Amino acid sequence: MKTIDRGILSDYDLKKPGNKIIYYLMMVVVLAMVCTMLYPMFVILFNGLKLNTEVNSFPPTFLPSEVHFENYQKAWSYIKLPLFARNTLFIFAGNMVMTVLVVGFASFSLSRMNVPYKKVIQYFFLLTLFIPPTTYIIPNFVNLRDLGLMNSFWALWLPAGANAFFLLLLKSFFDGINMEMFESGRIDGASEPRLFFQIAFPLSVPIFATLAIFVFSSAWNDWYWPSLILSSDDKYPLATAIYKYVINVRRLDLNLRFAILSMITFPPVIVFLIFQKYIVRGLHLGGVKG
16 A cells, blocks of 8 residues: 655645635745746757847847747857866765765764864864864965965865865764663774774765765866866866856857856756755655764
């Protein structure tokens, strides 16, 4: 027999006039939010299929009078999208490795090892979440410059290993894992790295999948920090390249701009739609205490 999860309102509650009005008002608000979020995306998509004269026409039109798929062919050859997409994925892979190794080991140590003053350390990292990120852009820039890491991917990978939000989220998840599993592993002679990779990490795949989505979104959308520390085309990620060669260029036709923007807008949306269950599940599991 198929089981159906009960919602906030049961069928009996929905029959009450007051609850029904509130329910329909909530649905109207949700639909309005959906429309306001989807409208800009459809504008980008449809404008990328129009002639440039139609994009600049007034009053503007929502749907194209004629569909011109050749705009995407011209947009594809305008800039080196495969190169910039490869750089973005390369940055994402390095950031994810730093998240698993550095942040993962740090959170595992605070959760399952006898670290002195672990509460003080935890509250210190929690305190850093209240500091505006713009305040440490200059110190990070100066440190990376002095280390000779300018115009290298390491200038993006190293800061990824100092994410306090990811650390606290992973620690909260590790706190929910049964301590006896680690104690039995220590009795069998397993080292702490082995406990992490053979027990903690396999049990933490949902939360790491959630962090992977966050890291991918950050690598795909971040343009400001890469534009400060990178200075060559062979290192630019997609967002930085789009800002430099599409947004700031005056002589590029608007329909080609929208075609390029649509090609970089929808991939992360598709990734989110495929893996959205991991976000909710991972954040839920990250907030459960054992």
